[in-house]
């Protein structure tokens with residue numbers, strides 16, 4: 001089943017073309033790594049999929065819901081972890097969890113059980129009643145990550161999943177993501193950490209100056225990069 005489908009997506013800001021004719025599809029349980037140099041357009045593509053960046057042309061569907069026509073239903077089908085944590089200063093960690101749970105219509109008891117388990121796993125269970133200003137950047141990233149992982153959505157979008165996290169949190173997050181993929185979640189992530197590709201991604205899409213210049217399965221990519229190093 002196709003989970004995400006982008007067709008001829010074109011994004012401009014001012015006179016600059018940031019994404020040019022981007023088309024690809026993702027199926028259930030597939031994990032795609034978006035790779036490319038700084039400024040290639042990876043975050044712009046993420047922001048366009050979540051609807052934060054307007055596109056000039058093209059269509060994006062999640063489970064056949066058109067982003068332009070049925071945004072409310074579309075929005076419930078994905079969750080997003082941004083590169084920089086974005087938390088509301090007036091809400092505590094637990095209130096963020098509850099806000100996320102409500103917005104995805106999660107049942108209260110399963111939400112709390114899961115949140116407590118992951119707050120412990122990420123070693124921030126003692127921060128439940130703290131406000132973002134009293135958390136370190138890495139802790140804020142952990143809260144953002146936990147919130148986005150709470151709902152069982154078909155598509156998870158993650159901009160640089162491991163940046164800012166400690167080694168223990170990286171291992172925990174990797175395990176959670178692998179479990180999610182096994183249970184059928186599709187994951188689109190951006191990364192510069194190519195050494196982590198084969199554990200987490202099945203395929204890759206390489207961007208350069210807003211264009212897809214190469215795509216394929218990760219094993220093929222690993223072979224290519226080894227040959228280039230030789």
Ligand SMILES: Nc1ncnc2c1ncn2[C@@H]1O[C@H](COP(=O)(O)OP(=O)(O)OP(=O)(O)O)[C@@H](O)[C@H]1O
Pocket residue numbers: 013016018036037038039040041042043044045
């Ligand atoms: N709000 C904006 N206004 C104008 N140009 C922008 C804006 N946001 C991004 N850009 C430009 O779009 C291009 C792609 O940026 P983007 O952040 O998508 O790259 P990236 O592949 O995620 O890079 P990185 O690996 O550094 O995170 C860059 O040339 C950047 O300067």
